[in-house]
Amino acid sequence: MFKIIVVSDRIYDGRAKDVSGVLAEEIIAKAGYSVSKKVFVPNDYVMIMRAIMECVEEEPSIVIVIGGTGIGPRDISVDVVGRLFEKELPGFGELFREFSTRLIGVSSWLSRATAGIIRNMLVAVVPGKPNAVELALKELILPEADHIISMLKGLSHWDEK
Numbered sequence: 001m002f003k004i005i006v007v008s009d010r011i012y013d014g015r016a017k018d019v020s021g022v023l024a025e026e027i028i029a030k031a032g033y034s035v036s037k038k039v040f041v042p043n044d045y046v047m048i049m050r051a052i053m054e055c056v057e058e059e060p061s062i063v064i065v066i067g068g069t070g071i072g073p074r075d076i077s078v079d080v081v082g083r084l085f086e087k088e089l090p091g092f093g094e095l096f097r098e099f100s101t102r103l104i105g106v107s108s109w110l111s112r113a114t115a116g117i118i119r120n121m122l123v124a125v126v127p128g129k130p131n132a133v134e135l136a137l138k139e140l141i142l143p144e145a146d147h148i149i150s151m152l153k154g155l156s157h158w159d160e161k
Contacts, residue, residue, distance in 0.1 A: 001119075002028050005048070005057045007067035007077045008128060012041045012042040014139040020066050020133045028132060031142045036061070043067075043074040052084060052118065060120045060152030062123065062145060064137070067128035077125050078112040085116030085123075092124060092140060099139055103131065122148050 018040065038053060041047040041124050044139050048068070055063050068077025081106035082088070092115035100108035113136065117122040126136040141148075 001033055001059070001061050001145075002035045003063045004035055004039075004049045005055070005063065005065045006038070006040045006128075007043060007048055007065060008082075009038055009042045010042070013038045015043055020128050020130050023130050024064055024129065024133050024137060026027050027137045027142070031145070033142075035143060038052065043076055045076060045080055048077055048080040051080060052123065054120050055121060060146060061122075062141065063118075063121050063123045064099070064133075064141070065123060065125040069114075069125055069127045071110055071112070075112075078114050081118075081123055081125050082114060082116070084118045087115070087117040089115045089122075095140055096126070098137060099135055100132070103135065115140070117152070120152050122152065 004021050006018055006021040008016065021038060029034055039051050041051045052063065055061065065077050065081060068075045075082065082158050093113045096113040097108045097111055100111060111127055113126050115122060124136060124141060126132055
């Protein structure tokens with residue numbers, strides 16, 4: 001049900017180890033879900049877009065894009081994924097920054113974390129730091145994962161008990 005795309009030049013090139021992607025897998029597994037795909041891509045527009053589109057399947061899924069949410073010149077994940085959104089979910093970024101402020105202070109406003117729907121997927125783009133990945137998964141995504149999948153399948157939240 002979950003897919004992970006780690007966006008990092010250094011990890012892609014083998015100059016750094018994947019810490020945040022591994023952490024995401026562990027958190028997702030502890031919550032009782034599985035990761036069906038995990039890929040590494042550099043900060044490259046075409047490669048990020050290709051990785052997203054390769055995640056599209058018939059089954060609804062949740063894709064976590066890790067990295068590329070800052071304001072630096074190589075931080076392009078939000079820009080790429082944002083162009084693909086069919087429905088943007090601004091509340092995700094708003095809550096992420098609100099929760100982050102409690103942990104790291106006002107610098108949280110520099111994060112462009114975002115989420116939206118692309119075909120049958122919720123795609124959340126989160127910062128690459130491990131504490132940001134943990135926050136996004138534990139506080140925002142996993143508590144709503146079953147509800148998200150139900151809604152992506154077309155079930156109305158009014159029908160849930």
